[in-house]
Amino acid sequence: xxxxxxxxxxxIGNGMAPGRMLEHLFEQAPGLYDVTIFNAEPRVNYDRIMxxxxxxxxxxxxxxxxxxxxxxxxxxxxxxxxxRIVEINRQARTxxxxxGVTESYDKLVIATGxxxxxxxxxxxDLPGVITYRDLDDVDAMLLAAQSREKAIVIGGGLLGLxxxxxxxxxxxxxxxxxxxxxxxxRQLDPAAGYxxxxxxxxxxxxxxxxxxxxxxxxxxxVEGIELDNGTIIPATxxxxxxxxxxxxxxxxxxxxxxxxxxxxxxxxxxxxxxILAVGECAEVDGMVYGLVAPLYExxxxxxxxxxxxxxxxxxxSDTPTKLKVTGINLFSLGDFADGDDREEIVLxxxxxxxxxxxxxxxxxxxxxxxxxxxxxxxxxxxLKKKGTDISAMRDTLIFGQSFQGGAPLDPMxxxxxxxxxxxxxxxxxxxxxxxxxxxxxxxxxxxDGVRAHTxxxxxxxxxxxxxxxxxxxxxxxAYNPAAVTPMCTCTELGHDDVRRLIKAKGLKSIPAxxxxxxxxxxxxxxxxxxxxxxxxVCDWPDEYADDYQSRFINERVHANIQKDGTYSVVPRMWGxxxxxxxxxAIADVVxxxxxxxxxxxxGQRIDLLGVEKEDLPAVWADLGKAGFVSGQAYAxxxxxxxxxxxxxxxxxxxxxxxxxxxxxxxxxxxxxTPAKLKLAVSGCPRNxxxxxxxxxxxxxxxxxxxxxxxxxxxxxxxxxDVLGLVKTEDEALxxxxxxxxxxxxxxxxxxxxYKWAKRIGHDEIRRQIMEDHDKRRAYYERFVFxxxxxxxxxxxxxxxxxxxxxFKPMAAVGFHQAAE
Amino acid sequence: xxxxWIAIGHIDDIPLRGARCVKTPDGKIxxxxxxxxxxxxxxxxxxxxxxxxxxxIVHGRAVTCPLHNFVISLESGRALGADEGEVRTIPVRxxxxxxxxxxxxxxxxxxx
Ligand SMILES: Cc1cc2nc3c(=O)[nH]c(=O)nc-3n(C[C@H](O)[C@H](O)[C@H](O)COP(=O)(O)OP(=O)(O)OC[C@H]3O[C@@H](n4cnc5c(N)ncnc54)[C@H](O)[C@@H]3O)c2cc1C
Ligand code: SF4
Ligand code: SF4
Ligand code: FES
Numbered sequence: 020x021x022x023x024x025x026x027x028x029x030x031i032g033n034g035m036a037p038g039r040m041l042e043h044l045f046e047q048a049p050g051l052y053d054v055t056i057f058n059a060e061p062r063v064n065y066d067r068i069m070x071x072x073x074x075x076x077x078x079x080x081x082x083x084x085x086x087x088x089x090x091x092x093x094x095x096x097x098x099x100x101x102x103r104i105v106e107i108n109r110q111a112r113t114x115x116x117x118x119g120v121t122e123s124y125d126k127l128v129i130a131t132g133x134x135x136x137x138x139x140x141x142x143x144d145l146p147g148v149i150t151y152r153d154l155d156d157v158d159a160m161l162l163a164a165q166s167r168e169k170a171i172v173i174g175g176g177l178l179g180l181x182x183x184x185x186x187x188x189x190x191x192x193x194x195x196x197x198x199x200x201x202x203x204x205r206q207l208d209p210a211a212g213y214x215x216x217x218x219x220x221x222x223x224x225x226x227x228x229x230x231x232x233x234x235x236x237x238x239x240x241v242e243g244i245e246l247d248n249g250t251i252i253p254a255t256x257x258x259x260x261x262x263x264x265x266x267x268x269x270x271x272x273x274x275x276x277x278x279x280x281x282x283x284x285x286x287x288x289x290x291x292x293x294i295l296a297v298g299e300c301a302e303v304d305g306m307v308y309g310l311v312a313p314l315y316e317x318x319x320x321x322x323x324x325x326x327x328x329x330x331x332x333x334x335x336s337d338t339p340t341k342l343k344v345t346g347i348n349l350f351s352l353g354d355f356a357d358g359d360d361r362e363e364i365v366l367x368x369x370x371x372x373x374x375x376x377x378x379x380x381x382x383x384x385x386x387x388x389x390x391x392x393x394x395x396x397x398x399x400x401x402l403k404k405k406g407t408d409i410s411a412m413r414d415t416l417i418f419g420q421s422f423q424g425g426a427p428l429d430p431m432x433x434x435x436x437x438x439x440x441x442x443x444x445x446x447x448x449x450x451x452x453x454x455x456x457x458x459x460x461x462x463x464x465x466x467d468g469v470r471a472h473t474x475x476x477x478x479x480x481x482x483x484x485x486x487x488x489x490x491x492x493x494x495x496x497a498y499n500p501a502a503v504t505p506m507c508t509c510t511e512l513g514h515d516d517v518r519r520l521i522k523a524k525g526l527k528s529i530p531a532x533x534x535x536x537x538x539x540x541x542x543x544x545x546x547x548x549x550x551x552x553x554x555x556v557c558d559w560p561d562e563y564a565d566d567y568q569s570r571f572i573n574e575r576v577h578a579n580i581q582k583d584g585t586y587s588v589v590p591r592m593w594g595x596x597x598x599x600x601x602x603x604a605i606a607d608v609v610x611x612x613x614x615x616x617x618x619x620x621x622g623q624r625i626d627l628l629g630v631e632k633e634d635l636p637a638v639w640a641d642l643g644k645a646g647f648v649s650g651q652a653y654a655x656x657x658x659x660x661x662x663x664x665x666x667x668x669x670x671x672x673x674x675x676x677x678x679x680x681x682x683x684x685x686x687x688x689x690x691x692t693p694a695k696l697k698l699a700v701s702g703c704p705r706n707x708x709x710x711x712x713x714x715x716x717x718x719x720x721x722x723x724x725x726x727x728x729x730x731x732x733x734x735x736x737x738x739x740d741v742l743g744l745v746k747t748e749d750e751a752l753x754x755x756x757x758x759x760x761x762x763x764x765x766x767x768x769x770x771x772x773y774k775w776a777k778r779i780g781h782d783e784i785r786r787q788i789m790e791d792h793d794k795r796r797a798y799y800e801r802f803v804f805x806x807x808x809x810x811x812x813x814x815x816x817x818x819x820x821x822x823x824x825x826f827k828p829m830a831a832v833g834f835h836q837a838a839e
Numbered sequence: 840x841x842x843x844w845i846a847i848g849h850i851d852d853i854p855l856r857g858a859r860c861v862k863t864p865d866g867k868i869x870x871x872x873x874x875x876x877x878x879x880x881x882x883x884x885x886x887x888x889x890x891x892x893x894x895x896i897v898h899g900r901a902v903t904c905p906l907h908n909f910v911i912s913l914e915s916g917r918a919l920g921a922d923e924g925e926v927r928t929i930p931v932r933x934x935x936x937x938x939x940x941x942x943x944x945x946x947x948x949x950x951x
Pocket of ligand 2: 665673676702708
């Protein structure tokens with residue numbers, strides 16, 4: 020669809036800078052341009068910063084996508100994935116890609132980012148030698164890590180250390196080679212560099228400083244590295260992370276002014292009036308940048324200029340550096356070199372592993388290094404930015420904000436004391452006032468909500484703590500992030516942390532979780548064990564062996580225990596539909612085993628109550644012969660899909676609600692979920708199947724299927740909310756399954772859908788399931804994969820002898836003696 | 840009053856962190872095997888409302904009742920934490936994995 024009269028905007032490169040630029044542009048001047056993007060990487064715009072959490076396993080690629088495919092469609096943007104621009108023709112005003120696509124432009128934005136620097140040593144081109152820049156590099160590292168062999172990372176800077184930590188977490192034996200005497204020397208002074216090295220080494224990573232690589236050894240692929248001093252270190256993977264160069268070759272070939280990067284003015288304009296450059300490839304006022312905060316500033320300026328507002332100008336500011344390795348807290352800002360005109364204040368606490376240094380010139384902070392305890396980073400940053408005269412608080416400055424002005428403040432008071440224009444999120448340049456006013460204006464109650472509306476903490480995430488504190492300040496008791504309720508008395512960790520760490524550390528058994536996460540008891544308790552068992556079943560469907568001893572009795576014996584120690588048995592009746600043969604089989608079983616009570620349940624099936632445990636396998640065998648499988652009426656898993664008779668019988672019916680219900684139930688039975696999951700499908704808005712108080716419900720309408728979610732009709736009563744309307748049965752199934760999988764992956768054990776949804780926000784769920792096609796598809800596929808292992812009828816397994824011991828007493832003793 | 844040791848089976852008949860019951864005229868006895876391969880036997884009746892302890896989750900040297908989550912010590916038979924109550928413990932002997940429980944004749948007579 021082209022927009023008549025619109026100008027043509029072409030963008031080369033689809034990284035974080037142009038992505039942000041377009042967001043601003045569409046807000047300021049919707050419809051002004053027809054946008055076409057060429058991206059050498061074959062994918063949408065994602066959060067490059069978060070590649071390290073993907074490498075370590077703390078996030079998936081889906082989690083870090085910034086603009087899903089849907090976004091490009093909605094905004095009418097044509098994205099050529101996997102097209103590298105090979106020529107800019109300024110006379111013809113066209114660009115041409117390596118696949119031969121030529122596109123003309125009125126305005127061109129170059130956003131080609133950087134290229135990793137490759138040290139020119141022999142062997143640099145061997146297979147197994149890679150850089151660290153994009154998702155393909157992460158995939159290559161993950162593949163190599165499967166071998167659990169030796170890896171070398173060249174470069175002890177931010178990128179290199181994040182790569183090393185990720186590879187070590189993935190089980191590789193990692194050595195970091197760094198050419199300077201201390202790590203991250205550009206951001207840290209030697210003392211902090213030393214503490215960092217210790218922390219890195221504690222993670223099992225070897226660090227060799229002052230290491231000069233002479234050559235990379237190997238014939239067909241990399242086998243190791245030889246250093247200048249003759250040392251040889253074997254490795255099957257070498258990651259070069261020694262720095263980046265602005266990617267300006269294309270601009271240079273086109274005759275644009277290029278120095279270190281593409282030379283642009285403060286309005287992001289290159290030496291050609293119709294060509295702009297943003298991001299790491301651009302050079303403003305002699306400076307090039309490698310952190311997103313200034314790039315986002317460029318994006319803001321470029322968007323304004325494209326929209327016709329030529330006032331905004333790019334201004335340089337220092338960006339704090341943080342290392343994103345779980346468990347290492349590090350903050351560095353500005354200039355901290357020694358000098359005669361400078362003084363410094365240092366605080367060390369060896370036992371706590373804390374080091375703080377503030378560099379002062381003319382009574383103003385010019386640099387700060389914090390290691391181990393970084394919560395005052397925002398405050399120091401604010402003082403530096405504003406050039407505050409610190410002479411009055413010089414003596415207590417280093418102790419941080421809480422020590423200023425008498426009694427120590429608690430961390431909350433410290434955040435409260437920050438001025439409204441204090442920067443909270445460095446990546447996105449979001450200040451305190453913007454966050455608090457948005458929370459109030461939009462009625463936000465969740466972190467995800469704040470991320471969605473303000474972008475604060477949405478890039479590298481290291482300001483999450485501050486944002487949460489602001490939320491509790493603004494919302495009072497309605498939000499309480501600090502109080503992470505531990506799972507149980509066996510651990511300090513809350514459910515969310517445990518779930519995250521299970522993935523991050525690749526923990527695949529209950530003992531592994533307890534060992535690695537430092538459980539305080541030897542084998543847990545009845546609260547944490549079933550939760551852990553569920554998390555492991557959900558996260559590693561193909562690898563984890565279900566631990567039945569960690570399941571509640573109902574799930575262990577696949578029946579519901581009753582107060583007298585007998586059990587109840589509920590066979591599945593798909594969609595609540597049954598037949599004469601099924602009813603006859605049930606009647607026979609009731610007679611044969613003298614089952615005292617037969618009752619119709621609220622979920623449209625039949626409950627046989629009062630069965631002795633020893634009789635269960637025989638009861639199941641008889642039911643199985645009639646085609647019944649377990650109704651899983653005992654499971655934290657899919658229970659029932661209630662239906663009405665729908666268009667087949669009912670005069671109001673709009674769709675085949677019975678058929679859809681049966682289809683959903685047959686697709687989803689056997690799946691374990693955090694808490695029980697009950698569904699319903701009604702054939703019209705009269706809603707005879709009561710779909711609007713279910714975990715997930717469907718109301719059929721003439722135009723399709725309205726999907727509902729997050730209802731409750733138990734201890735709490737709550738009507739559902741609408742997730743969205745879809746046209747076909749296939750789509751309805753895909754959306755319901757994706758929603759279920761999202762819930763499976765994120766909720767805390769025993770948390771029903773409505774509670775989970777309230778916690779993470781209904782809008783966020785709608786966004787991921789209704790709008791983000793890639794994400795929905797990925798959820799759907801993960802569910803389908805896990806069903807391969809889950810859809811086994813537990814009754815027939817036990818009829819064939821599994822877990823025999825469960826159903827028989829070990830022995831009967833004493834009867835003989837007693838009779839004597 | 841004499842103590843009879845009565846064989847009830849092999850330790851491997853009980854799953855690790857699990858339990859089996861032994862039927863007696865006096866009611867059921869629950870025999871537990873902990874993660875550390877220790878064996879304990881207690882009355883299979885929760886002091887709260889009679890729940891079958893053998894069906895609970897076994898952790899450390901304790902079991903959590905499946906009905907309302909009392910945690911019962913396998914060693915002492917007493918409810919742990921804030922709850923109160925106690926069940927009878929029964930001596931168990933483990934010789935090379937062959938288990939027997941002590942059965943007091945007097946108790947049996949009384950039970951008749
Ligand atoms: C592992 C890692 C961790 C990081 N951590 C942080 C951090 O914690 N904090 C922080 O602020 N920054 C961090 N960064 C840096 C940050 O990610 C970058 O500064 C930012 O992504 C650069 O954005 P950009 O848009 O300029 O370029 P990029 O995001 O690099 O995008 C450039 C795109 O252009 C494409 N391209 C190049 N040439 C062509 C061509 N000829 N035709 C078509 N397409 C082309 C490339 O394929 C690429 O997709 C990190 C970077 C990495 C790799
Ligand atoms: S919900 Fe509508 S279609 Fe279904 S039985 Fe009721 S009236 Fe009929
Ligand atoms: S409503 Fe209460 S008493 Fe009735 S079956 Fe449910 S839990 Fe038991
Ligand atoms: S019967 Fe055991 S806790 Fe209630």
